Amino acid sequence: MIPIARPLTGPEEQAAVAKVLASGLLAQGEQVAAFEKRFAALHQVREAVAVTSGTAALHLALLAHGIGAGDEVITTPFSFAATGNTILLVGATPVFVDIEPDTYNIDPVKVEAAITPRTKAIMPVHLYGNPADMTRLAQLGQAHNLALIEDACQAHAAAVGGKPVGSFGAGAFSFYPTKNMTTGEGGMVTTNDSAIAEQVRLWRSHGQKQRYEHVALGYNQRMTDLQAAIGLAQIEKLAGFTEQRIANAAYLTEHLSGVVQTPVVRPGHRHVYHQYTIRIPRERDAFASALNARGIGTGIHYPRPIHQQPLYQQLGFDVKLPVAEAAAREVISLPVHPALSDDDLATIAREVRALCQ
Ligand SMILES: Cc1ncc(COP(=O)(O)O)c(C=O)c1O
Numbered sequence: 336m337i338p339i340a341r342p343l344t345g346p347e348e349q350a351a352v353a354k355v356l357a358s359g360l361l362a363q364g365e366q367v368a369a370f371e372k373r374f375a376a377l378h379q380v381r382e383a384v385a386v387t388s389g390t391a392a393l394h395l396a397l398l399a400h401g402i403g404a405g406d407e408v409i410t411t412p413f414s415f416a417a418t419g420n421t422i423l424l425v426g427a428t429p430v431f432v433d434i435e436p437d438t439y440n441i442d443p444v445k446v447e448a449a450i451t452p453r454t455k456a457i458m459p460v461h462l463y464g465n466p467a468d469m470t471r472l473a474q475l476g477q478a479h480n481l482a483l484i485e486d487a488c489q490a491h492a493a494a495v496g497g498k499p500v501g502s503f504g505a506g507a508f509s510f511y512p513t514k515n516m517t518t519g520e521g522g523m524v525t526t527n528d529s530a531i532a533e534q535v536r537l538w539r540s541h542g543q544k545q546r547y548e549h550v551a552l553g554y555n556q557r558m559t560d561l562q563a564a565i566g567l568a569q570i571e572k573l574a575g576f577t578e579q580r581i582a583n584a585a586y587l588t589e590h591l592s593g594v595v596q597t598p599v600v601r602p603g604h605r606h607v608y609h610q611y612t613i614r615i616p617r618e619r620d621a622f623a624s625a626l627n628a629r630g631i632g633t634g635i636h637y638p639r640p641i642h643q644q645p646l647y648q649q650l651g652f653d654v655k656l657p658v659a660e661a662a663a664r665e666v667i668s669l670p671v672h673p674a675l676s677d678d679d680l681a682t683i684a685r686e687v688r689a690l691c692q
Contacts, residue, residue: 339632340513341674351564366560370567378499380525382532385558386539389488389509392522393421396505399534400482402427402455409449410458411441412640413659418460418486419641431642433656437599443471456482461490461500464609469495469503489609491515492577496603501525515609516569518562579673580608587611590684594691610636611671619665629686634668
């Protein structure tokens with residue numbers, strides 16, 4: 336089976352972890368500080384704060400912006416549940432607006448129409464590693480004095496006009512093993528605003544300004560040096576991983592365009608292909624089973640939009656978002672990860688074409 340994802344780690348990660356183990360300093364320390372510095376430089380931001388997951392990064396970014404009860408955050412329904420859930424966790428209301436039919440990212444025209452006096456932030460997701468329309472979203476944010484909290488969990492080193500995602504507002508990244516780089520589990524908040532970074536640091540570690548001086552409420556959402564050591568080894572490989580993902584996607588697009596709807600990338604946008612997602616308008620699930628039977632792993636990202644999840648139905652979200660709902664029925668992701676061989680890519684293209692004829 337050609338898997339839909341495979342984390343790529345090797346002797347570098349093993350040596351880095353062994354070194355931390357031998358040091359006896361296993362919790363948050365120098366490795367975390369070095370990883371934060373390296374990640375901030377890569378995304379051209381002043382500050383990066385490492386946390387336990389992408390979910391924690393979104394959660395703490397929202398808290399650091401002072402978002403809570405009575406506030407609205409405009410976001411996309413076509414994402415992993417964490418996007419909506421973290422807004423609920425801080426006591427705010429997610430306002431789901433529909434997506435663009437070709438990029439599957441939040442539609443800026445619909446964002447503008449959804450702004451109310453209670454709106455505090457826009458939370459776009461760079462879905463599949465394809466940047467959302469940050470030029471227009473940043474303009475809207477400025478015009479209406481709204482925070483931009485970018486869910487960049489799938490989009491390490493993606494960019495718009497050469498400007499990395501996560502640097503337009505605050506960014507939240509995930510290092511879950513299927514992501515473009517991993518620390519096992521982990522996350523990062525990026526920002527150019529030192530006050531926001533400081534707040535995230537307080538929320539991350541029980542509001543401690545210094546050891547045993549608690550100036551605010553907080554959690555324990557600290558990354559460990561074991562994870563950061565893996566992250567430091569992975570970040571050195573990220574450029575190579577990303578180039579390989581982009582090359583794999585180019586191959587698939589060359590062989591599949593005209594056969595299926597292939598990914599759409601806006602001019603000037605750098606798509607880093609966390610997923611390579613095509614559209615099968617009829618009988619998508621049968622298509623997935625047939626590909627699986629031919630030895631090709633697939634993923635459905637996502638089969639149910641967030642507003643239609645049982646939790647959100649119980650909470651009374653009864654909005655209709657037809658573009659996202661159609662996408663949920665029709666999208667399917669093919670393997671695009673850097674561990675694919677030339678043979679794997681040829682097999683994927685051949686089998687998809689065969690099934691579409
Ligand atoms: C778009 C999106 N947002 C948030 C998350 C949450 O990240 P994590 O699994 O690291 O908590 C993920 C990861 O699956 C994601 O894909």
